[in-house]
Amino acid sequence: xxxxxxxxxLAQKILSAHAGRPLSVGDLAVxxxxxxxxxxxxxxxxxxxxxxxxxxxFDPKKIHIFFDHAYPAPSVQAAQLQTKIRKFAQEQGIxxxxxxxxxxxxxxxxxxxxxxLAGADSHTPTGGGTGALCMGFGSTDAAVAMATGxxxxxxxxxxxxxxxxxxxxxxxxxxxxxxxxxxxxxxGANYKVVEFGGSAIAQFDVPxxxxxxxxxxxxxxxxxxxxxxxxxxEYLRRQGRYRPFERTASDPNAEFEQTLTYDxxxxxxxxxxxxxxxxxxxVSAVAxxxxxxxxxxxxxxxxxxxxEVAYNILKGRKIAKNLKFIITPASRQVFEQALERGLxxxxxxxxxxxxxxxxxxxxGRHMGVLDDDDVCVSTSNRNFTGRMGSPKAKIYLAxxxxxxxxxxxxxxxxxxxxxxx
Amino acid sequence: xxxxxxxxDSVNTDLIxxxxxxxxxxxxxxxxxxxxxxxxxxxxxxxxxxxLVAGRNFGCGSSRxxxxxxxxxxxxxxxxxxxxxxxxxxxxxxxxVMALVAPAAFVDSVQDGDEMAIENGRLVNKTRRTSAPVSxxxxxxxxxxxxxxxxxxxxxxxxxxxxxxxxxxxELPAGVGNGPATKNGQTPASASPGRKPSATKPSSRKRxx
Numbered sequence: 001x002x003x004x005x006x007x008x009x010l011a012q013k014i015l016s017a018h019a020g021r022p023l024s025v026g027d028l029a030v031x032x033x034x035x036x037x038x039x040x041x042x043x044x045x046x047x048x049x050x051x052x053x054x055x056x057x058f059d060p061k062k063i064h065i066f067f068d069h070a071y072p073a074p075s076v077q078a079a080q081l082q083t084k085i086r087k088f089a090q091e092q093g094i095x096x097x098x099x100x101x102x103x104x105x106x107x108x109x110x111x112x113x114x115x116x117l118a119g120a121d122s123h124t125p126t127g128g129g130t131g132a133l134c135m136g137f138g139s140t141d142a143a144v145a146m147a148t149g150x151x152x153x154x155x156x157x158x159x160x161x162x163x164x165x166x167x168x169x170x171x172x173x174x175x176x177x178x179x180x181x182x183x184x185x186x187x188g189a190n191y192k193v194v195e196f197g198g199s200a201i202a203q204f205d206v207p208x209x210x211x212x213x214x215x216x217x218x219x220x221x222x223x224x225x226x227x228x229x230x231x232x233x234e235y236l237r238r239q240g241r242y243r244p245f246e247r248t249a250s251d252p253n254a255e256f257e258q259t260l261t262y263d264x265x266x267x268x269x270x271x272x273x274x275x276x277x278x279x280x281x282x283v284s285a286v287a288x289x290x291x292x293x294x295x296x297x298x299x300x301x302x303x304x305x306x307x308e309v310a311y312n313i314l315k316g317r318k319i320a321k322n323l324k325f326i327i328t329p330a331s332r333q334v335f336e337q338a339l340e341r342g343l344x345x346x347x348x349x350x351x352x353x354x355x356x357x358x359x360x361x362x363x364g365r366h367m368g369v370l371d372d373d374d375v376c377v378s379t380s381n382r383n384f385t386g387r388m389g390s391p392k393a394k395i396y397l398a399x400x401x402x403x404x405x406x407x408x409x410x411x412x413x414x415x416x417x418x419x420x421x
Numbered sequence: 422x423x424x425x426x427x428x429x430d431s432v433n434t435d436l437i438x439x440x441x442x443x444x445x446x447x448x449x450x451x452x453x454x455x456x457x458x459x460x461x462x463x464x465x466x467x468x469x470x471x472x473l474v475a476g477r478n479f480g481c482g483s484s485r486x487x488x489x490x491x492x493x494x495x496x497x498x499x500x501x502x503x504x505x506x507x508x509x510x511x512x513x514x515x516x517x518v519m520a521l522v523a524p525a526a527f528v529d530s531v532q533d534g535d536e537m538a539i540e541n542g543r544l545v546n547k548t549r550r551t552s553a554p555v556s557x558x559x560x561x562x563x564x565x566x567x568x569x570x571x572x573x574x575x576x577x578x579x580x581x582x583x584x585x586x587x588x589x590x591x592e593l594p595a596g597v598g599n600g601p602a603t604k605n606g607q608t609p610a611s612a613s614p615g616r617k618p619s620a621t622k623p624s625s626r627k628r629x630x
Contacts, residue, residue, distance in 0.1 A: 028560065030580045044446060045486055053574045070444070077444045084446075122484040122508055138486035138512040140570060144579065152560075152582050186431060187478040191507050220481065220506055276431060363440040363483070384435045384482060391458045 007251035009158040010227055011193040014133040014248070018116045025255075027155045034115040034132075036145045039066045039102050042120035044081040045139035046146065047088045054147035060093040063146055064110065066102035068358045074366035100331025100357035103127060103299040106134075107210060108333055112236075113228030113245040118145045122217045123381065126299050129210030130235065131228030131245075133193075136217060156222045157257040158250070159189055162198035165265035170419035172309065173208040174301055174379070174399035176262065177215040178270040182280035183260070190220035192257060195250060200264045201226060206235035207303045214300045215381050218277040269415055271377075272397035275385040283402055289412040291375045291396075294403050295388070297328030297355075298362045298380035304337040306379065306400040311343055313404035313418045314350060320410025325352045326368045328360035364388040370395075377406045423470040423498060425546070426463060427533040430476035434488035434509060437480070443487040451487050452494030469496030472537040474528060476502065480509020489516050498537075501544060503528050514561045517569040527553035 008016070009025070016023045018031040038046055043065050050057075057063055065085065073079035089096050099105050102119070103126035111117065113131030117124060120142035127134035135153065137145075145151050161180060167173075181188075194216045196209070204212075209226045216224030226232075227249040236242040250256075271286055273279040296302055296310055307329070319325050327347055329335040335357050338344045344354055353368075361368025362380040370376055370389030376396070378388070383395035398406070401415035408418065436459040438451060445451060456463040473492065479502035480488060489512040492500065499519040513520035523544060531537070535548035545552045557565070560582065567573040573582070 028583055030583055041444065042484065042486070044444075045490075048446070049571050052571045069440075075444070081444055081446070120484060122482065124484075136484050136508055138484050138489070138508055138515065140486060140512065140515040144515075144570060144574065147574075148579050150579050152579065186481060187504060187506065190478070190504070220478065222507060363435075365440050365444075369441075382435070382482060384433050386439050386458055387435050389441075 007253040007255070009193070009254045009256070010195055010225060010248060010250045011133055011158055011223075012155055014114055014116060015153065015155050017114070023155045025155050025157050028152065029155060030150050030152050031116065032149060033118040033145055033151055034062060035106070035110060035117045036063045036142060037066070037102055037106060037117060037119035037121065037124065038063075038139070038142045038146075039069055039121060040071060040078070040082055040085060041069045042139045042142055043085050043088075046120060046142040047084065049140050049143035050146055053143070057092045057094065057146045058149035062149070063092070063094050064102070064106065065089050065094055065096050066105065067096055067098045068101050069363060070365040071098055071358050072356070078365070100329070100334065101299040101359055103210075103214065104303065104330040104334070107206070108239055108331060109241070112243070113232055114248050118142070118151045123214055123299050125216045125221065125223040126210050126214040128213035128216070128223050128225035129206050131226060131232050131248075133223060133225060134213075135223050154191070156191055156193045158193045158195050158254070159221075159258045159260070160195050160197060160250070160256040162259070162261040163196060163200035163264050164198045164261060165200055165263045166203070167200065167264050167267070169421050170401055170416035171264075171267055171269055172399040172401060173204060173211040175267050175270040176264055177212045178272050178280045178397065179262070179267050180260070181215065181219050181272065181277050182270075184219050185278045186218065186276060187220045189216060192221055194219070194221045194224040195256075196224065196226045198261070202229065202231070205231055205305070207305045210303070211300055215277075218381055269399060269402050271402065271412065272383055274383045274394040274396065277381075277383065277397070283398065283412060283414045286396070286412050287414055289375065289396075291323070291377050291406055291411060293324040293326065293368065293370065293374055293376040294407040295326050295328070295361045295368055295376055295378040295380065296400055296403050297326065297330070297360045298378070299330055299359075300381045301379035301400050302328060302330040302334065304334050304341075307334070307338050307343050310400045310404040311346060312420055313401050313415055314408065315346070315420075317408050317418070319351045319407050323407060323410050324368065325350070325407045326355060326361055327352050328355045328367065329357045331357050361388055377403050377412060379403050422536045423468070423472060423538060425472045425474045425531050425533065425535045425537045426467060427531055428473065428475040428479070430503075431478050431481055432459075432475055433482035434480055434485050435482055437488040438485060438491050440483075443485060443491075448490055448494045451491040455491040455495060464495065467495045467497070470498045472499055472501055473497055474501045474531045474537070476528060477504045479505050481506035484508045484512075486512045486516075489513055489518055493518055498539065501528065514564055515570045517565045517567065519557065519565065520561070521555055521557070523553045527551055
């Protein structure tokens with residue numbers, strides 16, 4: 001049991017508040033959740049388990065069910081699962097949200113700092129960019145959380161990452177998190193919370209922060225979080241749903257299991273080579289590698305800011321011949337912003353394939369599935385063997401700028417030569 | 422005999438149940454698609470009571486619980502790995518699946534097809550005559566006894582997991598990582614890891630994992 005006076009980490013504070021008692025790192029606790037998230041795959045698997053233990057959900061207003069992984073359905077099988085979920089949601093009085101990737105929409109519409117989200121999806125940490133504690137779980141956990149409004153969890157230790165300095169032109173948060181992944185490895189943060197801070201973080205807006213927290217899943221973390229501050233307030237105001245929040249942070253003497261500091265001004269455009277997240281190299285090391293597809297999408301990197309970054313590189317230039325350039329906005333809001341700013345028209349004229357918002361090609365179900373010989377530059381988060389289609393296809397992960405530069409050349413390319421300050 | 426199916430490091434859930442195949446609610450079908458592209462002979466050859474032995478960070482990537490269902494459907498005795506990714510490991514706990522952490526030297530001693538068993542609280546490679554202690558974290562043991570968290574919740578409140586789980590171990594396997602949770606890590610269990618008597622009798626292969 002933690003004494004009330006011993007210094008605490010941010011994650012520990014949020015979990016303690018949701019357990020109703022002070023918790024120490026390492027404690028096993030049952031905590032109240034503020035939101036439950038499930039989607040067209042994980043929710044399908046949660047329904048039968050749910051019915052084993054409950055008739056009604058604990059609070060339909062706190063449960064968010066998204067169709068995003070394969071929507072509109074690309075197969076009869078997917079359509080059937082969605083019908084099942086719709087029926088369940090109707091019975092329980094839960095609306096189905098079809099406005100884009102669950103993590104993006106949760107941040108746009110629902111999450112507040114210091115709240116707790118239990119999400120049946122591994123990229124749930126994305127929402128940590130808003131200062132909420134967002135943990136990814138499986139379908140059984142989703143069923144338990146929908147039934148009880150609670151979840152069991154260990155109070156994780158924290159790895160603190162301080163980002164200092166200013167990003168050079170053509171270098172983005174994606175390059176930062178890929179550099180971190182290289183240093184920590186794909187399991188370097190297993191079971192831990194990654195907390196970001198430092199002077200660079202203070203400059204990053206919430207969408208940029210979401211790219212960092214999103215990819216904490218790829219280094220094994222329970223979640224990633226950025227303590228809420230004035231940037232968080234700006235974001236909530238921009239989304240038209242600001243309400244005052246406590247600027248909760250780790251105590252000055254809180255014990256971190258590891259503290260890493262990066263000078264982001266020294267970071268280069270970085271690419272994760274197939275098939276692992278921690279095979280990261282400067283783009284210069286692989287520049288010139290021929291590619292067949294560029295995927296600008298996913299909860300990692302297809303917000304309006306990312307589309308602007310890509311446009312900065314692409315404006316007035318042409319996409320390489322025979323290249324599939326697929327743009328899948330992360331949400332309907334992003335889609336509409338891009339529409340209003342004329343970006344979709346510009347991208348379309350360049351020959352891009354613009355799809356409906358959602359997960360799209362990221363997980364290889366539809367809208368950009370790869371064949372054996374395909375080589376894809378993707379702004380998403382996973383380059384696993386077979387992730388986007390054929391197990392023989394190759395996936396390089398990169399920033400939207402690197403993806404855009406590569407689209408121009410039809411080869412992996414350094415965005416700095418096209419970047420306009 | 423129960424054999425080992427040996428896998429390398431960083432086996433992710435996309436390899437276990439690829440996203441293009443796992444859109445089904447049918448457990449038997451999921452059993453058939455386990456490693457369908459990564460290792461097509463696995464689902465055809467695996468027998469109830471076999472062991473899946475893997476390297477580091479087993480089950481990393483997507484949260485898809487179908488990965489656990491697919492392995493469970495084929496009736497593995499246990500998964501043995503050097504370390505696990507957290508959501509997969511947690512899904513094992515919730516489903517009453519035995520996911521054991523073994524020392525790297527033991528895992529490295531196992532070759533594909535070796536004869537494996539759990540005997541007297543030890544994991545035994547009969548082919549290579551190597552063994553390692555079996556350690557089951559209290560929460561995993563508790564939920565295994567109930568056949569998973571759903572069965573537990575039919576007769577208990579979720580809060581009761583806090584006290585039943587003992588101290589420390591929950592999502593973190595014993596002996597893995599350097600966090601405080603390992604401070605209270607279980608010493609090797611002296612009792613047989615399987616609650617059910619059948620767990621040590623290869624002849625009666627019904628409910629495993």
